[in-house]
Amino acid sequence: MTAVPFTEKTRRPQGGGVAARLGSLTTRRLGVLGRVAGLALVALLTIGPVVWTVSTSLRTPAESFDLPPRIIPAHGTLDAYRGVFQQLDVWLIALNSALVTGLIAIGQMISAALAGYAFARLDFRFKKPLFGLVLATMMVPVQITIVPVFLILKEMGLTDTLLGLIVPAVPTAFGTFLMRQYFLTMPKELGEAAMIDGAGPWRVFRSVYAPLARPGLAIVGVLAFNYHWNEFFRPLILETSNENFTMPLGLVSLQGNLGTGSISVVLAGVVLSMIPAVAVFVIGQRPLREGITSSGLKG
Template sequence: MSSAPTSTRPRHGLAPWARITGLLVCALLTLGPVIWTVSTSLRAPAESFDLPPQVIPTEPTADAYRQVFDQVDVWMLALNSTLVTGLIAAGQMLTAGLAGYAFARLEFRFKRTLFAVVLATMMVPLQVTIVPVFLVLKEMSLTDTLLGLIIPAFPTAFGTFLMRQYFLGMPRDLGEAAMIDGAGPWRIFRSVYAPLAAPGLAIVGVLAFNYHWNEFFRPLILETSTENHTLPLGLVSLQGNLGTGSISVVLAGVVLSMIPAIAVFVVGQRPLREGITSAGVNR
């Protein structure tokens, strides 16, 4: 009995060393600015512009970080940012979960048209809507308040789309069995589908936190009082150090503002990865 012929077709894939080299180059290009920022924040101002630049400071010092706390009320700014970002993340998880469930499982008139309108809002730049939002908040006496930053950010078109995909991928039999047992639509959502959609809700929360923690444009337009500034807006005052060559102070403030966002991303990395993968295979 003759053995099956083996294929001699050459493989055109990249060699492992080529793939690893490409990934290392991409990682270096991505992390290079971050490494330079952290390194420069640990240098003395006189060493900030050394040529060629050194990745590792010769004499690391934390003076720049102390100057940041001396010049800016970092704790107040961080508290404002934490309050605003945390409430926005929680609000988006709630609204995205409810809206996604409604578009996926409930039947009502003009459902497809309304969902298309929601998705269309993703193509409207924030700069186009900021003036109408400002006028509405002014009529409600919410300008220059933290609530003025929080409430308009609750609706999320991307979160609604993501949660709709999650609920569409869940079996209908679960809801039908709960309905036979006498559960209503709200009970079915709360007790059956919402716990299964926890990875998707985690994605919405992590992405909302990272985006709004670094948000600058809306606080710049809506907030005028110093006590209502968020961390990115409050750190702008450190730009005055550029005139004296103290770029280390500016970058120290940047490093401080990055720490919470990085921490949230590291903690939520696993549900974020698993949730995006699950959403991608759902119909």
């Protein structure tokens, strides 16, 4: 076997290979750094307003307008939080919000599961047109439907009541769509095996498919709670009595006449209102993530 002499020609490919590998490694590192920088910028834009809100809620009213603004308050105080409790019946409006949003979330989970299962697994006339009609309602803003809804609730005697906020919000087109897609990803053989054993459609749904749909139901529940906890428009139109105010309506009253209230007190109320929504999101984060990753868009 003849040895290959070590010359300039034999060294160039090796040197070129090392340079290519170094260039590829540098490119990958720059790509990683670019992604990290992009995520850091998005995180800053997302968390920045929250940090600023908390910081301002800990300042005195005069310090809220200091220039240049400072993230860390020079004289941190909890007076703004005490002012919230002095100006509002925080426990009452928090209870109202918890009751309204909790019942809406539970109602949407039940209605979305039933409707989604029907559209995914049951055969009936006009199923596709009806499902298309359900999806079409997602394109109609609440500002258009609020007047007929108000008139219907008025005839039923449900205006200025918490029940008037709950009942119209229980049907959910998005939740129905989401649960339909979720049920479509489940094997049909599970339901067919239960039917062979003598189970009817309700038993198949309750005992076979509903337990498997818990991650999807977690998505519907968490999103419904966070949306309706912060909902302002419908309560503004339907509620007039202070004892029926929800958290967003109570926070507006902190602004005072012509917006002359303390900005620190207003933002302290905003911080207090964020706590339940953040807690629900943290608790439901794992099933929410599992539900999003395991659900598909099978049609």
